[in-house]
Amino acid sequence: MAEQFCTPLNLDQIERNFAEINPAMSSPEALVEANRCLYCYDAPCMHACPTHIDVPGFIKKIASGNLIGSARVIFDANPIGATCARVCPVEVLCEGACVEKTLLQKPIEIGRLQRYATDHALTSDKQIFTKGESNGKSVGIVGSGPAGLSCASYLARLGYDVTVYEQKEKAGGLDTYGMAEYKMPQSVSLSEVERIAAMGVKFVLNTRVGSESHTPSEIAAEVAPAIQNPKSKIQNGIGSPPSEGGVDAVSADGVVLSSAAGQTVSFSDLDSWHDAIFLGVGLGETNRLGIPGEDSDGVYDALAFIEKIKTREWKSVPLGKTVAVIGAGNTAIDAVTQAKRLGAEKVVMVYRRTEKDASAYAYEMELARKDGVEFAWQAAPVGILAGENGSRLSLRCERTDGSLELFDIPCDMIIKAVGQQKMRGFFESVAGVSIDEKGRVVVNENLQTSNPKIFSGGDCANGGAEAVDAAQMGKLAARGIHFSLSGENVAFAGIIYPKIFSGGDCANGGAEAVDAAQMGKLAARGIHFSLSGENVAFAGII
Amino acid sequence: MADLNINFAGIKSPNPFWLASAPPTNMGPMIERAFDAGWGGAVWKTLGEPITNVSSRLASLDQGALRMIGLNNIELITDRPLEVNLKEVYECKKKYPKHAVIVSLMVESKREAWQEIVKKSQDTGCDGFELNFGCPHGMSERGMGAAMGQVPEYTCMVTEWVKEVSNLPVIVKLTPNVTHIVPPGHAAQKGGADAVSLINTINSVMGVDIDTMIPYPNVNGMAAHGGYCGTAVKPIALNMVSELARDPEFNIPISGIGGINNWRDAVEFLLLGAGNVQVCTAVMHYGYRIVEDMIDGLNNYLDEKGFASVNHIIGKSVERVTDWGNLDLNYDVKAQVNNEHCIRCNLCYIACEDGAHQSFRFHEVDGKRYPYVLDEECVGCNLCALVCPSPGAITMKRVDAGGPSESWRDRTSGK
Numbered sequence: 001m002a003e004q005f006c007t008p009l010n011l012d013q014i015e016r017n018f019a020e021i022n023p024a025m026s027s028p029e030a031l032v033e034a035n036r037c038l039y040c041y042d043a044p045c046m047h048a049c050p051t052h053i054d055v056p057g058f059i060k061k062i063a064s065g066n067l068i069g070s071a072r073v074i075f076d077a078n079p080i081g082a083t084c085a086r087v088c089p090v091e092v093l094c095e096g097a098c099v100e101k102t103l104l105q106k107p108i109e110i111g112r113l114q115r116y117a118t119d120h121a122l123t124s125d126k127q128i129f130t131k132g133e134s135n136g137k138s139v140g141i142v143g144s145g146p147a148g149l150s151c152a153s154y155l156a157r158l159g160y161d162v163t164v165y166e167q168k169e170k171a172g173g174l175d176t177y178g179m180a181e182y183k184m185p186q187s188v189s190l191s192e193v194e195r196i197a198a199m200g201v202k203f204v205l206n207t208r209v210g211s212e213s214h215t216p217s218e219i220a221a222e223v224a225p226a227i228q229n230p231k232s233k234i235q236n237g238i239g240s241p242p243s244e245g246g247v248d249a250v251s252a253d254g255v256v257l258s259s260a261a262g263q264t265v266s267f268s269d270l271d272s273w274h275d276a277i278f279l280g281v282g283l284g285e286t287n288r289l290g291i292p293g294e295d296s297d298g299v300y301d302a303l304a305f306i307e308k309i310k311t312r313e314w315k316s317v318p319l320g321k322t323v324a325v326i327g328a329g330n331t332a333i334d335a336v337t338q339a340k341r342l343g344a345e346k347v348v349m350v351y352r353r354t355e356k357d358a359s360a361y362a363y364e365m366e367l368a369r370k371d372g373v374e375f376a377w378q379a380a381p382v383g384i385l386a387g388e389n390g391s392r393l394s395l396r397c398e399r400t401d402g403s404l405e406l407f408d409i410p411c412d413m414i415i416k417a418v419g420q421q422k423m424r425g426f427f428e429s430v431a432g433v434s435i436d437e438k439g440r441v442v443v444n445e446n447l448q449t450s451n452p453k454i455f456s457g458g459d460c461a462n463g464g465a466e467a468v469d470a471a472q473m474g475k476l477a478a479r480g481i482h483f484s485l486s487g488e489n490v491a492f493a494g495i496i497y498p499k500i501f502s503g504g505d506c507a508n509g510g511a512e513a514v515d516a517a518q519m520g521k522l523a524a525r526g527i528h529f530s531l532s533g534e535n536v537a538f539a540g541i542i
Numbered sequence: 543m544a545d546l547n548i549n550f551a552g553i554k555s556p557n558p559f560w561l562a563s564a565p566p567t568n569m570g571p572m573i574e575r576a577f578d579a580g581w582g583g584a585v586w587k588t589l590g591e592p593i594t595n596v597s598s599r600l601a602s603l604d605q606g607a608l609r610m611i612g613l614n615n616i617e618l619i620t621d622r623p624l625e626v627n628l629k630e631v632y633e634c635k636k637k638y639p640k641h642a643v644i645v646s647l648m649v650e651s652k653r654e655a656w657q658e659i660v661k662k663s664q665d666t667g668c669d670g671f672e673l674n675f676g677c678p679h680g681m682s683e684r685g686m687g688a689a690m691g692q693v694p695e696y697t698c699m700v701t702e703w704v705k706e707v708s709n710l711p712v713i714v715k716l717t718p719n720v721t722h723i724v725p726p727g728h729a730a731q732k733g734g735a736d737a738v739s740l741i742n743t744i745n746s747v748m749g750v751d752i753d754t755m756i757p758y759p760n761v762n763g764m765a766a767h768g769g770y771c772g773t774a775v776k777p778i779a780l781n782m783v784s785e786l787a788r789d790p791e792f793n794i795p796i797s798g799i800g801g802i803n804n805w806r807d808a809v810e811f812l813l814l815g816a817g818n819v820q821v822c823t824a825v826m827h828y829g830y831r832i833v834e835d836m837i838d839g840l841n842n843y844l845d846e847k848g849f850a851s852v853n854h855i856i857g858k859s860v861e862r863v864t865d866w867g868n869l870d871l872n873y874d875v876k877a878q879v880n881n882e883h884c885i886r887c888n889l890c891y892i893a894c895e896d897g898a899h900q901s902f903r904f905h906e907v908d909g910k911r912y913p914y915v916l917d918e919e920c921v922g923c924n925l926c927a928l929v930c931p932s933p934g935a936i937t938m939k940r941v942d943a944g945g946p947s948e949s950w951r952d953r954t955s956g957k
Contacts, residue, residue, distance in 0.1 A: 042891075
């Protein structure tokens, strides 16, 4: 293998390149901006937010100098509100709907105001939400990404003993490992995790959930009692003395379990330990291109590349002088911009279709353009070859404009950003829940899967969307779990009930009459709940 | 270019914009700087027995990010020796003979004291006097300022003392800290005043520091009520000016003061009967330079409206102010939402729903939800149009047939 190329830039330059693209607001700036908000009633921004944060409400609290109150409004509807303040595509969500955009072409900077309020809360001593009085019930959450964190937070508020299982060494999922560094450093996500841990939520890190029939006894011996007895505090490491790394989210009241090396707990044990389980496992490996040379040295996965950057160990991040990034989604943008910011001389975005087919947001595409990224549209990769004339690799592409012409892009590194696989295997053989033809976990409006004890949300259930969408699904799942275990329907902030309901073949894609009958019944319950707030239990609703 | 020259109660100035007696007119060099900037006249910071001021002495009312929409002060009259001030008045007037220099006066309530200071001052070449019967703080505790203006008999008496010896026009500055402004106005007129000026500042406590729990402005842990002025007081001033202007018994000129920031504010005062205007807070905020646009804007306004002289608009709106009992009960307007300008902030909806007559509903037009007005519920109060941020989105449309008017007076007098 050739010597590993890495960033040629000095530390100062790199730090400048990776400084947060939307800087914090100063307090005078926040005050002016907050006062510019019209305080719309039944505001369009609130509707546009997937978690339906009361945006005018939190902004007016900034204006009045009530920053903790402002952060409470945000976290009440979105437990990862500090992360979302930085990574949400606000241009197409809240700020895109702002009436000031209609009136003045200048929407209120909702994202940065949200950051202002949540930063204040996360750096203050005030713990906004705390664990509710224990109700003696326990929920296991698999995956500590936005969906899992959100679900854990709401369940803790309701008094559940919540244990989150995370296979990585830090909690937060894509919030921690998958956000472009210039949008958000890891510390933001970790401080949100910390606040959720401080609500009594236990995080079992470095721990995979698998199909093994038994959890290794030494792990079970440590995990199970901790779960059954929430008062017991087990710090850092199962069966090993406290060590340094591994625990990034311990707070005074939180318990974080972290095995030194990867461990596996069995799903069936999880099932026996908990009254309900939430699956927020996200998506799996990056899709394969299925072209020759795909496994060559110098071919990387975009998520792995981004994750490596998150360590901020700049010199250890693999880089090429010339980098070809395959794909044109938002992850591809994160890869091209960061490769450029690390000092790659030339970065080419390669996409088999046209620019207008690219799934990246327009403002993201604009950012890539500003960073000096080049584009190869209508170029379908067909093979990865050894490079010539000093280049390590050569990405052979075929024109999809009808010419079928072949051409080579010389490069030193290829990054694949072509979407992620669904974790079909996990759902089918580990968790045993139904998935649809696209590999998504099938859930009802309570986010309940085909197994009534198991709930799911986030990318694994919606196929892949924004962190804010996952946060909302975590919230809806918490409501669903609580309803399922207690029969009580809670109204968390930002649960807006739909006006239009659907069921039967048009909603399930075509099934038996009996399935349609059940959907009709569920819809009737949904409509009644939406209009009256009352939840009725018709026969056969589990 | 319209003619902006005025002759206010015998005092000529190149435009109707005067600086009010206040910190911006503390001393000669300041007033000369103001005249260079374009101010037509200045009322000198009140002369009298020099006093000792406290520190701090100003406090501000802010609205959101907007600074100083109201200002309050506990500063007293001049703290400089009378002779120094008078010398500067003389020099200033010599340098700026065409500008109006008015000397504001306040001394203890004795005939000799008033007459002595008038005699000393009128040799300076100044154009007139303004008797400060208005300051509501500090001096009033010593029987001066508002303590005079609040008792019409005193107002009349002191004005008479001054008029006995003055050979210059005398303006009496009235306090707004009275239940009705007309009796003090009449008293000044009766005492022989050539004009009145109003309003002086309003009694106020500006606020409290909620951390230290000490009200503003903090003077070593204590506070006292002060005089309130600035943008926020303009409606109070306009009411008092118009009350005097429309009083049939009152017929001396009025110098309008209170919350004037720009030419528009000034035009409103002139329309309601002021013969000129005096400005302080806006200058304290932004400096003398604001007069440039006041002159320019007034000129353009007069040209656009076809008035050859600023004097032609004075009092134009006075006859449009009447008692409530004379208003037409048959006049009827209703709000109407114009979707092409509506930005769907729904502020009209919530304002009406919780603050008026619950006459708004929503409907869907081209897939978007717009507020609309139920005519039968709308009382034509204006609230929705007032809160609407988008010009043209709500119009108040006349819906009555334009038949004969009927006022409450008509109705109750059996006509």
